[in-house]
Amino acid sequence: MKLKDPSKLASFTLRVALAVPFLYAAIAATLQPEAWIGFMPQFLQNLLPASLLLGAHSSMNMILALWLLSGWKTKYAAALSALVLLNIIVVNLGALDIIFRDVGLFLAAVSLALLHYQK
Amino acid sequence: MSAAIASFITLTIVGILNAGYLVWKHYSHKPLVCPMDHDCSKVTESKWSRVFWVRNEVLGLLFYVTMLVAGLLVFFMPTSSLVTGITIAVGGGLLFSFFLLWVQFYKVKDYCFYCMLSGLITLLLFVNCFFL
Numbered sequence: 001m002k003l004k005d006p007s008k009l010a011s012f013t014l015r016v017a018l019a020v021p022f023l024y025a026a027i028a029a030t031l032q033p034e035a036w037i038g039f040m041p042q043f044l045q046n047l048l049p050a051s052l053l054l055g056a057h058s059s060m061n062m063i064l065a066l067w068l069l070s071g072w073k074t075k076y077a078a079a080l081s082a083l084v085l086l087n088i089i090v091v092n093l094g095a096l097d098i099i100f101r102d103v104g105l106f107l108a109a110v111s112l113a114l115l116h117y118q119k
Numbered sequence: 120m121s122a123a124i125a126s127f128i129t130l131t132i133v134g135i136l137n138a139g140y141l142v143w144k145h146y147s148h149k150p151l152v153c154p155m156d157h158d159c160s161k162v163t164e165s166k167w168s169r170v171f172w173v174r175n176e177v178l179g180l181l182f183y184v185t186m187l188v189a190g191l192l193v194f195f196m197p198t199s200s201l202v203t204g205i206t207i208a209v210g211g212g213l214l215f216s217f218f219l220l221w222v223q224f225y226k227v228k229d230y231c232f233y234c235m236l237s238g239l240i241t242l243l244l245f246v247n248c249f250f251l
Contacts, residue, residue, distance in 0.1 A: 023133070024126060
């Protein structure tokens with residue numbers, strides 16, 4: 001099977017690959033907040049209630065997942081995803097054993113942004 | 120267990136978006152954009168596009184919405200009979216997906232990317248059921 005434009009399938013696969021973890025994180029953090037609150041930086045927890053922070057983060061993840069799946073202005077959705085993932089990596093560097101896969105997701109987001117850079 | 124429920128709900132939402140996209144495209148009379156440079160409408164608009172007078176994508180959408188509600192019920196009111204019921208329902212959905220796969224390859228002699236994706240989501244949901 002030869003594709004005329006493999007970049008379409010690559011873009012779709014990358015969008016799903018990024019959207020599903022965002023969607024899962026939003027749902028899992030809503031169902032079991034106590035398991036996720038530890039990933040929030042302490043200085044933010046000192047400023048705002050933890051439940052509010054987690055709710056905002058879950059909402060943002062959900063919106064980002066839907067934006068990625070919609071295929072609308074993908075380069076911006078991918079760039080924002082890359083920034084969010086980079087932020088997660090930097091803030092949780094001490095827990096690299098848990099977040100090491102986010103490095104791969106971050107690079108996938110960068111690849112998606114590059115794929116759509118000139119579109 | 121809550122991780123399994125979260126993944127179950129995630130899969131149902133992806134399924135809703137997938138089936139919802141097909142429903143939206145059909146009823147707004149817009150062409151399907153398939154990521155594999157392929158004309159999915161050969162399958163979605165074939166004579167096999169309806170079962171019992173209901174379009175397959177509408178059935179799929181109803182199935183995923185029902186499973187989303189069922190997944191939420193398992194989280195808030197977990198009972199073994201509910202989990203068994205979900206497993207049987209998803210098993211039925213999986214058999215229907217296999218039937219549609221057979222229709223695509225042996226009757227229509229073509230394939231539809233989103234229909235195959237729906238089958239994959241149902242397969243993952245079925246595996247997920249054993250961890251609920």
